[in-house]
Amino acid sequence: MLQTSIKDYLHESQLFLGRVVVSGTLVILVLVALVGRLFYLQVENHDHFTTLSQDNRVKLEPLPPTRGLIYDRHGAILAQNLPAYSLEIIPEKSSNLDSTIQQLSEIITISEDEISRFHRLRKQRRRFDSIPIRVRLKDEEVARIAVNRHRFPGVDVKAALLRDYPQHMKTTHLLGYVGRINEQELQVIDTSNYSGTSFIGKNGVEKSYESLLHGKVGLQQVEVNAKGRVLRVLENQPPRQGENLHLFLDMELQSTALEALGEYNGAVAAIDIQTGGVLTLVSKPGYDPNLFVEGISTKAYEALENSLDNPLFNRAIRGQYPPGSTVKPFIGLAGLAYDVVGYHQETYCPGYYQLPGKDHKYRDWKKWGHGKVDLERAIVESCDVYYYGLARTLGIDRLYEFLSGFGFGQPTRVDLDGELSGLMPSRHWKQQKRREPWYPGETLIVGIGQGYFLATPLQLASATATLANQGHRIRPRVVKTIEQSDGSLRESPMIVDDLQPLNPDHWSQIINAMSQVVEGTRGTARSIRSSEYRIAGKTGTAQVFSIKQDEEYDEELISKRKRDHALFIAFAPVVNPRIAIAVIVENGGHGGSVAAPIARKVMDRYLSEDSRKVVSDEG
Amino acid sequence: MRVKAHLTFHESQPAQASGLLAWLHIDLPLLTGLLLLSGVGLLILYSAGDREMVLLQKQLFRLGFGFVAMFALAQIHPANIRRWSPLLYSVGIVMLLSVILFGETGKGAQRWLDLGFLRFQPSEMFKLTLPMLIAWYLAEHRLPPNPTRLIMAGLFTLVPVLLIAKQPDLGTALLVGTGGAFALFLAGISWRLITSIGLVMAALGPVAWYFMHEYQRQRVLTFLNPESDPLGTGYHIIQSKIAIGSGGINGKGWLNGTQSHLEFLPERHTDFIFAVISEEFGLVGILALLSLYLFIILRGLYIATQAQDTFGRILAGSLSLVFFVYLFVNAGMVTGLLPVVGVPLPLISYGGTSLVTILASFGMLMSIHTHKKLLPT
Numbered sequence: 001m002l003q004t005s006i007k008d009y010l011h012e013s014q015l016f017l018g019r020v021v022v023s024g025t026l027v028i029l030v031l032v033a034l035v036g037r038l039f040y041l042q043v044e045n046h047d048h049f050t051t052l053s054q055d056n057r058v059k060l061e062p063l064p065p066t067r068g069l070i071y072d073r074h075g076a077i078l079a080q081n082l083p084a085y086s087l088e089i090i091p092e093k094s095s096n097l098d099s100t101i102q103q104l105s106e107i108i109t110i111s112e113d114e115i116s117r118f119h120r121l122r123k124q125r126r127r128f129d130s131i132p133i134r135v136r137l138k139d140e141e142v143a144r145i146a147v148n149r150h151r152f153p154g155v156d157v158k159a160a161l162l163r164d165y166p167q168h169m170k171t172t173h174l175l176g177y178v179g180r181i182n183e184q185e186l187q188v189i190d191t192s193n194y195s196g197t198s199f200i201g202k203n204g205v206e207k208s209y210e211s212l213l214h215g216k217v218g219l220q221q222v223e224v225n226a227k228g229r230v231l232r233v234l235e236n237q238p239p240r241q242g243e244n245l246h247l248f249l250d251m252e253l254q255s256t257a258l259e260a261l262g263e264y265n266g267a268v269a270a271i272d273i274q275t276g277g278v279l280t281l282v283s284k285p286g287y288d289p290n291l292f293v294e295g296i297s298t299k300a301y302e303a304l305e306n307s308l309d310n311p312l313f314n315r316a317i318r319g320q321y322p323p324g325s326t327v328k329p330f331i332g333l334a335g336l337a338y339d340v341v342g343y344h345q346e347t348y349c350p351g352y353y354q355l356p357g358k359d360h361k362y363r364d365w366k367k368w369g370h371g372k373v374d375l376e377r378a379i380v381e382s383c384d385v386y387y388y389g390l391a392r393t394l395g396i397d398r399l400y401e402f403l404s405g406f407g408f409g410q411p412t413r414v415d416l417d418g419e420l421s422g423l424m425p426s427r428h429w430k431q432q433k434r435r436e437p438w439y440p441g442e443t444l445i446v447g448i449g450q451g452y453f454l455a456t457p458l459q460l461a462s463a464t465a466t467l468a469n470q471g472h473r474i475r476p477r478v479v480k481t482i483e484q485s486d487g488s489l490r491e492s493p494m495i496v497d498d499l500q501p502l503n504p505d506h507w508s509q510i511i512n513a514m515s516q517v518v519e520g521t522r523g524t525a526r527s528i529r530s531s532e533y534r535i536a537g538k539t540g541t542a543q544v545f546s547i548k549q550d551e552e553y554d555e556e557l558i559s560k561r562k563r564d565h566a567l568f569i570a571f572a573p574v575v576n577p578r579i580a581i582a583v584i585v586e587n588g589g590h591g592g593s594v595a596a597p598i599a600r601k602v603m604d605r606y607l608s609e610d611s612r613k614v615v616s617d618e619g
Numbered sequence: 620m621r622v623k624a625h626l627t628f629h630e631s632q633p634a635q636a637s638g639l640l641a642w643l644h645i646d647l648p649l650l651t652g653l654l655l656l657s658g659v660g661l662l663i664l665y666s667a668g669d670r671e672m673v674l675l676q677k678q679l680f681r682l683g684f685g686f687v688a689m690f691a692l693a694q695i696h697p698a699n700i701r702r703w704s705p706l707l708y709s710v711g712i713v714m715l716l717s718v719i720l721f722g723e724t725g726k727g728a729q730r731w732l733d734l735g736f737l738r739f740q741p742s743e744m745f746k747l748t749l750p751m752l753i754a755w756y757l758a759e760h761r762l763p764p765n766p767t768r769l770i771m772a773g774l775f776t777l778v779p780v781l782l783i784a785k786q787p788d789l790g791t792a793l794l795v796g797t798g799g800a801f802a803l804f805l806a807g808i809s810w811r812l813i814t815s816i817g818l819v820m821a822a823l824g825p826v827a828w829y830f831m832h833e834y835q836r837q838r839v840l841t842f843l844n845p846e847s848d849p850l851g852t853g854y855h856i857i858q859s860k861i862a863i864g865s866g867g868i869n870g871k872g873w874l875n876g877t878q879s880h881l882e883f884l885p886e887r888h889t890d891f892i893f894a895v896i897s898e899e900f901g902l903v904g905i906l907a908l909l910s911l912y913l914f915i916i917l918r919g920l921y922i923a924t925q926a927q928d929t930f931g932r933i934l935a936g937s938l939s940l941v942f943f944v945y946l947f948v949n950a951g952m953v954t955g956l957l958p959v960v961g962v963p964l965p966l967i968s969y970g971g972t973s974l975v976t977i978l979a980s981f982g983m984l985m986s987i988h989t990h991k992k993l994l995p996t
Contacts, residue, residue: 012762015807016932020920023805023936027916027943031909034947037954041864042902049864056861057877225881 058234059224064196065215066161068242070175070205072251073277073480078171079206081161085137087145088130091122093154100152101133107148108141110134113297121180121295130156135294163199165289170254172286173314174278174416174478176204179292193217202292203314205245205478207417212482215242244483248277256605257282260598266565266585267315269461270602273577275494276465276474278414280581280602281458283315308561317412317419320454321584324540325382325591326569327403327449329467329510331390332375334402336506340393343509344374353388355440362388362444365541379513380520382539384448391447396438399446400426405499406463407473408455414462414476415492422459425452450543460569460582467514468536468571468580470507471499511536515574524592525568528600533607536577537570537599539591542584563587568595572603579606644693644989646922652915653689653966653981657682659908660967666874667888667895668969674888678969685978692982696990700983701930704755707748708775714741715782742783743972745795746941747980749779753802754933762929763807772803787832790948790961797944801937805923838959855891858884859953863897870901888969890961893953909946912965916943919981922988931987938980945977 041049070079087104094100101115110133118133134141137157145157163178165171178199181189185200194200196217201207218239222230257268257280270280287304296304304311313319335341351369352361364370364384370377378386391399404410409424423429425446427438445451455463458476466473475495482490514536517523524539542565566588571580581599588594640647661675661682668674692700718741753772757764764772776799784792804813828836862878871877876898879887887895897905919939926932945965951957953964963970965977 008761012807012929015762016805016929016936017924019805019807020924020936023801023940024917024920027913027920027940030943030947031913034950034954034956035906035909037956038863038897038902038905041860041954042867042897042905045864046867049861050867052861053865053878056858056883057881223881225883231881 057223057225059222059230061220061222061230062192062196063218063220063237063239065217065239066241067163067178067199068209068213068215068483069244070213071244071246072249072254073247073279074250074252075246076251078165078167078247078249078251079175080164080166082164083159084135084162085142085157085159086132086162087134087137087141088132088156088158089118090130090154090156095153100155104133104145104152104155107144108134108137113299116299117295117297120298130154130158132158132295135162160198163290163293165293167251167254168288168290169286170251170258171249172204172289172311173283173316174204174249174254174281175289176206176208176417177202177289177292178206180295199293203417205247205416208415209245209479212243213245215485216240241485243485245479246481246483247478248272248275248279248480249281249478250279250606253280253602253606254282256280257598257602258284260601261585264585264588264594265309265315266583266588266595267319267457268581268583268598268602269316269458270579270581270606271461271465271476273465273468273474273571273580275480276462276476277480278458278476278478279579279606281316281478283313283317283319285309285311287311314418315457315584315586317414317416317456317458319584320420320422320456321565321567322451322453322542323408323449323455323460324542324565324567325384325449326460326538326540326567326582327408327453327455328379328382328387329514329538330403330406330408330463331387331394331399331447332379332513333467333502333506333510334394334399335375335390336509337402337502338394338398341375341390343376346372346374347386347389349373349383349385351385353385353444355392355444358441360441362441375509376513376516377522379510379538380516380523382524387447388444391443392440394443396425396427396443396446399443400424405473406466407459408453408463412456412458412462412476413495414458415478419458420456422456423452423454449540457582457584460567460584461580464569464571464582465580466499467507467510468577470504470511471502473497473499511574514538514570518570518596525570525596527592528596530572530600530604532604533572534574535570535572535600535603536574537568537596539596540567540569541565541589541591542567544587561587563589566591566593566595568592568599570596570599570603572607579603641989643690644985645690646918646985646988648918649915649922649981649985652911652918653686653978656911656915656966659911662873663892663896663899663967664888664969666876666899667879667892669880670874674969681970681974682978685975688975689978689982689985692979693985693989695986697928697931697934697983697987698990700751700934700986701755701758704748704751707744708752711741711744711748712779712782715745715779718742719782719785740972742779742786742788742791742795743976745779745783746791746798746973746976747938747983749776749795750798750802750934750937750941751983753799753806754930754937757802757806757933758929763809769803769808769812772799772806776800776803787835788961789835793948793960794941794944794962798937798941801940802933805933805936805940806929855885855959856955859891859894860955862891862894863954866898866901868902870897870899870904873899875899890949890963890968891953892968893950893964896967897953912943912946916940916946919984922984926987927991935984935987938984942977942980945973 067081069077072078089100091097101110104110114134118131121131142157149155165175165177179202180198181194181200193216197214201210201213206213216239219237220233221235223232223234224230253270261284265284268280268282271277272279291300336343349364349370351364351367354361369385370381370383373383373386377383403424409422411419411421430436430438442451446453462476473496475497477492479492482492484490515534517537517539518525518529518535520526525537528535544562544564566585568583568591571577581602583595583599585595661678664678665675752775756772756775757768760768776796780792780796783795858878862876862884865878876895878884878898879895884891884894896908916939919942920936923932923936923939926935942965945962948957948960948962949964952959963973966974
């Protein structure tokens, strides 16, 4: 019994020992495998995991540059950046957007307009962008949100520089405005350069000079924890701030032009003849660009869009008007240049013109006619019949060729976005666009700046400057100097595209005729004659709607919006001209009585200021 | 023969000679290993817990409680431990059932039983009582066990494992199950049977999949391809591998682990503390730590071989191996070798219950080693 027991005991003991040895061996083998795994991770793939670990903790943060400022020629600020607090929401981080907004509106006032603006901005922004629901918070509101902030995930008060246009309506169309980057813009911009930026120039100078104004994003390497909180800055590469722009624009002149337009809608473009610098570029009415920076409410936007005055429309570079009689000096010059008329060669004006073998009467604005007119009188008194004849003699091909030289029918390529080119009709154009041949009658009305002929106010001003410069054609430009962040200045380039040289006598004859428009006793703009300096100009009237044959145009009977547009182009002084101007007064009626005085006020302001400056310089 | 056996035992037990330790029923090598490991654990916890002293104090308190439990158990004679085994097991089963019926839910799983004066996790005690019961049951008769007893032992294992898995607590079920399995293995079941069971288990894999909870399936899927869900369930493993890999051979230094201190590594002071050690002390540090563990496990196995009776052998052996399974499952999970199963790194991870259980198991090992009878039963 005992024997068996001991035998059993020894057997069991041996069996157990065997199992323990197997277990121990397994333990060691498994641990060796584990060490192998650790070797694989810590030695063989050490570099890989070190990189991942660095990626984890080191984040690149963009440092957005400060947008460049915009000044006028005398250093008056036109666009600046003001610090402002805004309440912003990242929709992706908010669990219930509607209730969040609801609860926020119990803490601070949020209007319906602001909520609808928020939802509109939400549709057109980038993912995880934070969207403002209230802008320009007061200190008290900031404090109230700070206390309740923990209740609202994804809601934050952001301090940022907000673009501000201190001149409000006065510079609307010229400067444009900045707004939040939308989906389409996202497709075209360099997203890394804009990684810290939420605003982008939408039109005007802000858009054309976007790359200079924006600057270059800086970067900082920061150590972050898993929640993304920045713990310390490892490396810092500061941004290159946006460049400041100094414009040719004279704010005083801009205000003068706006004021002079009075109740009328219209546009004024004035150019410094020596440089091509745009001194004034008014499109009236304007709107407050500051509304667009914050994101305009749908209601306010609709009001602007549906307004009959069309305030969103930049008339100065996008308004295409029939130039009317303002083209007469250019066509007269063409007549001289092609040697089809002499300056004093007379024709008879009976008050109408007829093509041979046709019944149709092309009427003069003066029903009973001008009698005997030469080129000078045809410009001074703006005789239509003379120009019907001259146009017919020249023919559309020569008209097209000559007027194109002054920039008609082409964009001026001013440094502004969205400029339209007007229309200088030609045989080719008509065949292309209308699939019709050119009719001789159409040449006649081109001769008085009507028909298909269209020009923008800036085009007219530019053509006038070229005329004043006797063919020295300088491309108009808005920006004068670019000031880099280190303070160094860079002049914007002057681009010259001179006309074929003409006989100098022809230039002085046309300029003489234009000065007679103002100085002559029968001049259509004699009311603006100045004793201080000499002005050369030309009035014009653009038909808004056509009157039937034999019907009379009665200003009183025609509703205001169908009244003719009044035009006036001018430059001054006649000798050594400095300023060229084009004025269009919508539904203003007559160029001489409505448009010319506006031009006079602007020129007065500019030239008197100029002389003042000369005096003070000398003193 | 008796005398010879007696002498043999005495000669192989030098620890018995030292008077005070013998009187306290303490095994000095084991105690040294455990104290060293706990000390290292506190050091690492200080770093992993971001120098949070409260965390350290709590852990110190638990360790103290665990060591007291260890000393207490070491005083109990193995014969008494053996006597109480069936009762403790039965009480445990009743408790598991009540957890399922009345238990409190913590972290989405029913594990706790609120007894009024303390919250208690009954599944935890099966890490001790199951090996105890199997050892008790198999020691009644000759080894290796006959088929009937084997089936019974298998059932004794399966019942608590299934109840715990139902809670659901896959980690504990796994540890309890391996405890039972080791007991059977050490009892000497035939290799043929082991192979068969292995094959059946493999075949049961798809069946188990069917019974798994969604989050358990997710864990298995994530284990197979952690990169598939880098911000969700795969995040733990990816960040843990980054921590370990970036530690390199020498580590980033104590308190300098970026993965842990910048909070990229989740559960860094509990289940993923192994990654913190690897990051801060590198391969060198981890090898030292594993050596310490290996020393404790081998000492436990040695104690098992020196045990006087079958009960002591099987119990000591399975408890030592369960301790190893803790280490392996945790390290395997953290290094991405095994799926994420909530098993702490023994004696180092912050957390209460398992710490006490583990130290209690070493108390029993000490008891088995230090109470010697002259005769095998």
